[in-house]
Amino acid sequence: MAWPRKGASPAGRDSPTAEPGGPRHVAIIMDGNGRWAQGRGRPRLFGHQAGARRVREVVRACPDYGIEYLTVFAFSTENWKRTQMEVSGLMGLFRTYIRKEARELLRENVRVRFIGDRVKLDAKLRALMDELEQMTESCTRMNLTVALNYGGRDEVARATRRLAEDVAAGRLDPADVDEETLPRYLDTCVLPDPDLVIRTSGEARISNFLLWQSAYAEYEFTPILWPDFTPQHLVEILERYGRRERRFGKVPV
Ligand code: FPP
Numbered sequence: 005m006a007w008p009r010k011g012a013s014p015a016g017r018d019s020p021t022a023e024p025g026g027p028r029h030v031a032i033i034m035d036g037n038g039r040w041a042q043g044r045g046r047p048r049l050f051g052h053q054a055g056a057r058r059v060r061e062v063v064r065a066c067p068d069y070g071i072e073y074l075t076v077f078a079f080s081t082e083n084w085k086r087t088q089m090e091v092s093g094l095m096g097l098f099r100t101y102i103r104k105e106a107r108e109l110l111r112e113n114v115r116v117r118f119i120g121d122r123v124k125l126d127a128k129l130r131a132l133m134d135e136l137e138q139m140t141e142s143c144t145r146m147n148l149t150v151a152l153n154y155g156g157r158d159e160v161a162r163a164t165r166r167l168a169e170d171v172a173a174g175r176l177d178p179a180d181v182d183e184e185t186l187p188r189y190l191d192t193c194v195l196p197d198p199d200l201v202i203r204t205s206g207e208a209r210i211s212n213f214l215l216w217q218s219a220y221a222e223y224e225f226t227p228i229l230w231p232d233f234t235p236q237h238l239v240e241i242l243e244r245y246g247r248r249e250r251r252f253g254k255v256p257v
Contacts, residue, residue: 025246027199029073030066030238031221033213034059036205036229049093054231056101063114063148065235069242073147073195077213081121081155095129098152102132106139113145119191120154121162149195156215163189192217200245202238204230220252 034055041051059076066074079094086094109116118133125133133152166189170176176185187193197217201210206227210218224241226233249256 026070026242027222027245028071029075029196029198029200030071031075031077031198031201031214031218032062033077033201033203033211034230034233035203035207037231039205040229040231048090049097051231052094052097056097058231058233059101060105060108061235062233062238063109063146064112065238067146069239071146073149073198075119075149075151075192075195075198075214077151077154077211079120079152079154080212081153081158082212084124095126099129099132102129102136106136109136109148110140110143113143114140115143115147116140117147117149117194118152119149119159120152121158122153124153147195149192151213154191154213156210156212158212159191160186160216162191187216190216197221199250200224200241202226202241204228204233220250222248222250 037051037055038048039051040054041048044050063074078098083094084091116136118137122130122133163186167176167181167186171178192214195217197219198214198221200223201214201218201221202224203210204226206225208225210223214221222245224244226237226241228237
């Protein structure tokens with residue numbers, strides 16, 4: 005399968021037609037910003053800034069490859085353990101990104117959602133996140149989900165709490181709880197499961213990202229550090245994905 009799709013119009017701003025056999029939902033663990041900066045003798049935040057520019061580029065490229073949903077891991081529930089300087093630098097970067105990119109995302113017809121626990125985030129950032137979600141809610145060309153203060157276990161725990169509240173209030177019968185039930189309580193309830201999860205920087209772990217949702221995802225680990233990751237690297241991964249056989253537990257016929 006060749007990317008970009010034949011006939012795909014980079015300038016088109018309508019919703020994409022999914023590439024047959026291509027991933028509808030791609031999720032990315034954007035790793036390696038710190039090492040990229042350190043390799044240049046620069047502070048870690050410099051790497052995160054370069055990483056944010058890559059997010060922009062990859063978001064723009066996705067619809068041309070038939071990708072309808074892109075989910076990026078921007079800040080994990082474990083990332084609070086970093087130095088106060090790095091954490092506040094990242095929070096500032098998220099605020100700047102939203103302010104700077106909002107208009108462009110709207111122009112590109114990209115719907116933005118955030119997943120993760122917002123309670124711990126500062127009020128100004130939360131307000132910007134709400135505003136961007138509302139501003140782009142009728143966009144249809146692509147869906148960008150940013151995982152911010154997100155952890156897969158935390159998400160499942162929060163979902164279970166809400167499910168238990170519904171049981172306690174008599175709104176849900178425990179006998180009706182099956183594997184279709186819990187996903188309705190997850191932050192990702194309106195999203196399809198990811199087909200492909202990519203992690204940059206050579207690390208081969210999932211680090212608490214979309215644990216429930218990735219049960220049948222294909223994984224790709226690339227040595228490229230996130231600030232060096234270009235749409236061309238994405239194309240190479242998509243080509244490999246196109247050659248994979250997804251069996252979902254079945255035996256090929
Ligand atoms: C992991 O690299 C990256 C992060 C914890 C932050 C990701 C954030 C961005 C790419 C910037 C902005 C994102 C958006 C959506 C605006 P690392 O710091 O762990 O790298 P290292 O493993 O080399 O130290």
